[in-house]
Amino acid sequence: MKAQITLLPGDGIGPEVIAEARKLLDAVANRYGHEFILDEALIGGIAIDASGDPLPPDTIAKCERADAVLLGAVGGPKWSDPNAPVRPEQGLLKLRATLGVYANLRPVKPHPVAAKHAPLKPELLEGVDLLFVRELTGGAYFGEKGREQDGQVAFDVARYSVAEVERVTRRAAWLARARRKKITQVDKANVLETSRLWRSVVTRVLSEDFPDIAFEHVLVDAMTMHLLHRPADFDVILTENLFGDILTDEASVLAGSMGLLPSASIGDGKAGLYEPIHGSAPDIAGRGIANPYATLLSVALLLRHSLGLESEAASVENAVCAALDAGVLPRDLVRDGAVSTVEAGDWVARRVRETA
Numbered sequence: 001m002k003a004q005i006t007l008l009p010g011d012g013i014g015p016e017v018i019a020e021a022r023k024l025l026d027a028v029a030n031r032y033g034h035e036f037i038l039d040e041a042l043i044g045g046i047a048i049d050a051s052g053d054p055l056p057p058d059t060i061a062k063c064e065r066a067d068a069v070l071l072g073a074v075g076g077p078k079w080s081d082p083n084a085p086v087r088p089e090q091g092l093l094k095l096r097a098t099l100g101v102y103a104n105l106r107p108v109k110p111h112p113v114a115a116k117h118a119p120l121k122p123e124l125l126e127g128v129d130l131l132f133v134r135e136l137t138g139g140a141y142f143g144e145k146g147r148e149q150d151g152q153v154a155f156d157v158a159r160y161s162v163a164e165v166e167r168v169t170r171r172a173a174w175l176a177r178a179r180r181k182k183i184t185q186v187d188k189a190n191v192l193e194t195s196r197l198w199r200s201v202v203t204r205v206l207s208e209d210f211p212d213i214a215f216e217h218v219l220v221d222a223m224t225m226h227l228l229h230r231p232a233d234f235d236v237i238l239t240e241n242l243f244g245d246i247l248t249d250e251a252s253v254l255a256g257s258m259g260l261l262p263s264a265s266i267g268d269g270k271a272g273l274y275e276p277i278h279g280s281a282p283d284i285a286g287r288g289i290a291n292p293y294a295t296l297l298s299v300a301l302l303l304r305h306s307l308g309l310e311s312e313a314a315s316v317e318n319a320v321c322a323a324l325d326a327g328v329l330p331r332d333l334v335r336d337g338a339v340s341t342v343e344a345g346d347w348v349a350r351r352v353r354e355t356a
Helices: 014-032 045-051 057-065 088-099 162-177 193-209 220-229 241-255 293-305 310-325 341-354
Strands: 002-010 035-040 068-073 103-108 130-135 145-148 153-156 182-187 214-219 236-239 262-266 272-276
Touching (some): 002 014, 002 057, 014 341, 045 088, 057 088, 068 088, 088 272, 103 241, 103 293, 162 236, 182 241, 193 214, 214 220, 236 241, 272 293, 310 341
Parallel strands (some): 182 214, 182 236
Antiparallel strands (some): 103 130, 145 153
16 A cells, blocks of 8 residues: 555654654554655644744645645644643644534553553453544634733633534444443533533434434533543543533543543545644653654554554554563653653564564
C-alpha cells in the first residue's frame, strides 16, 4: 500500500513523541512492504510563532491531501494568555472542523503491568475494556462565545442538531456491534436542553435501527463516580463534546497513565486525525522522558481506521504490550530503571520489524 501521512509535531513533547511515531511507521512499512510518504507541517504555538496562525493554510492543504493525520500536541505557557487574539488550541479545533472528524474514539483497556501504577484497587480494573465515543465538532466548544457588559459577562453557547447526534450515535452503534453490544449514553438531561435532545435522538436511533444493541442513559455526574467504582460494567460510552473531554481524562487513571492512551478522530471518510490524549506536557518537554506509547498506539489506530491495515495495527499494539511486559517502562510509570522516550520507541519499532 502507498499512503500519505501528514505529521503535526506541534508543541511541548509533541516533536519528541512524533519522532518515535515516524520511526514506527518506517518499521511497519519496511516489515509489511508498504510505502508511507511522511510530510510534516506546523500547528499550534509553534505555528503562531512562525506565521501568526495556529493552523496555517499550508498545513490545511497538507492535511486535506493526506490519507491520515498524526498529531503530537498543542499549547504551552508561552501561549496561555487568555486575552491573546489567537491561541494554539484554536488550530486544533479548526483542524477537526476542516477534516470533518466528528467522532473521537478513545479506547481504555488497562495493561496488567501499567495497572499496578493506577490509583484504584487492582480488583476494580479486572475486565475493564472501554471505548469512549465523543462527539467532536459540536457543543460549547464550537458554539458562539463572547463577552458582554464591558467584559463582566461571558457566554459559550452549546448547540446540537438532530443530524449531529444521529451520525455519532450510528458510529458508536457500529463499533458496539464488534464489541459487547452495549452503549451507555452520558448526558445532563435533568438540566440541559441539548442533553434532552441527545437522549431522545439516541433512544430513537438505537431502538429503530440497532435493536441488537443494549443501551442506557446515565447522568454525567453519576458517571464520574461509576467510572471509578465499577468501570468494568461499561462497554461503549457515548457522549457530547464537553462531557467526553472531561470523562476521558478521568478514565486515564484506569490505565495507569495518560501516556498510554491513544485516540482517533474520524468522520464519514477514511481519512482521520490521530493523537495521544496527554497534551503538550511543557514541564517535561526536551528532557527525553516523555512516554511515547500513547502516540505509538495512536499509530495503530491510524493503520486500522484510515488505512484498513488490521494486521499491521495489531502488530503495533502487540509490540507495545510486549514492551510493558518486558519492563520497558517510561518515567511516568516507574522512577527507578525508567527508559527514555527514544529507548521506548526503539524497542517497539525493533519488535515490529522482527516479529514474524
